Amino acid sequence: MSDTTHPNELVLVPGSFAYSALYEPLITPLRAKGLIIHALDPPCFPASYKKGTPSPSMYDDAAFINAFVTKLAEEGKDIVLLAHSYGGTPATESLKGVTKKEREAQGKKGGVVRVAYLTAIVPKIGEHLAQVISAAAQGGAPPIEIDEDGWMFQPRPDLTAAIVYNSLSPERGTAEAAKFGKHASISFGTNLTHNGYKDVPVSWFFCEDDLCVVPEVQETAINVIEESWKGTERQGKKVDVTRVKCDHIPIHSASEELEKWVEGIIAKGGKE
Structure with missing residues (x-):
């Protein structure tokens, strides 16, 4: 049963190539405060990879998230859905x-x-992740290869770290990037068909030194969300943006700020 002090539950959708366990440094202290957090491992993510398994699509991830959230909702739970990086697409x-x-x-x-x-x-x-990233790539993309089953992997953790862990030392960043697994390749080219943010308040943790989802991409997304509210009961509302100078994976580079932010969005729930 939910702690009545924290009536909202949080469902976390990881970024690509990442296991849910990657977020334990963030989740563990928050759970110790009584917050209820569910970290998912959808079909396109490393936990689901098995050799010989065909690559699923972003729609498989979306269906998985929808089913999980529906179960909580049927129990009467109010849910904050938190999505990192690629996770923003299937979550939406x-x-x-x-x-x-x-x-x-x-x-x-x-x-x-x-x-x-x-x-x-x-x-x-009507657009997909690959279009969004390629349109504004500044730091470049880490090398990605695709296996015979259509699953992507990153063969050079050092080069991956230079893009996603650029706030850390090269040694530590490389060690963290080496923990990444395989991710379904089709997911990056699957078009969004539903703008799910249109009916709810939206918060954004803006990583100002991100070389992967660069500031231009983040700003564009925020503008798209606010544009979707025109002509609706949410017209005039703004995305609640928190800006921090950190890299793409702030679990280590901005841990205190990120923990405070997550605690805050759970407390806010549906309140503006």
């Missing part, structure tokens, strides 16, 4: 029918009350 796609606004219209309790993006990829409807 997954929200069809599970926001609290949509469920209340059907006489149901529970649902997603806030979407929070951690330096995430949020394409426009």
Whole structure:
């Protein structure tokens, strides 16, 4: 049962190539404070990889997230959905029918009350991750190879670290990047069909030194979200943005700021 001091539960969707365990340095101290956090390992992510398994798509991730969130909502839970990096795309796609606004219209309790993006990829409807990243790449992309089953992997942790852990020492960054696993390649080229953020408050943790999801990409996504609110009951609202000078994976480079931010979005829930 949820702690009544913290009525909202958080569902975390990781970034690509990442196991949910990567976020334990963030999750563990928050759980110690009584916060309820669920960290997912959707189909396109390393935990699901098995040799000989065909590469799933972003839509498989979205369906997985939707099913998990629906189960919590059916229990009457109010949910904050937090997505990092690639996770922003399936998380956004997954929200069809599970926001609290949509469920209340059907006489149901529970649902997603806030979407929070951690330096995430949020394409426009009809676009996909690869388009968004290639349009504004500054730091370049780490080398990616694809195996015979269509799963991507990063063969050079040192080069990956230079892009995603650029706030850390090369040695530590490389050690962290070496923990990444395989990620389904189709997921990067699957178009967004649903702008799930349109019915809920949105928060954004803006990583100003991100060389992967660069500031231009983050700013564009924020603008797209706010544009989607024009002509709706949310017209005039702004994305709640927290800006921090840190790299793409601030679990280590901005741990205190990130922990405070996550605690804050859980406390806010659906409140503006």
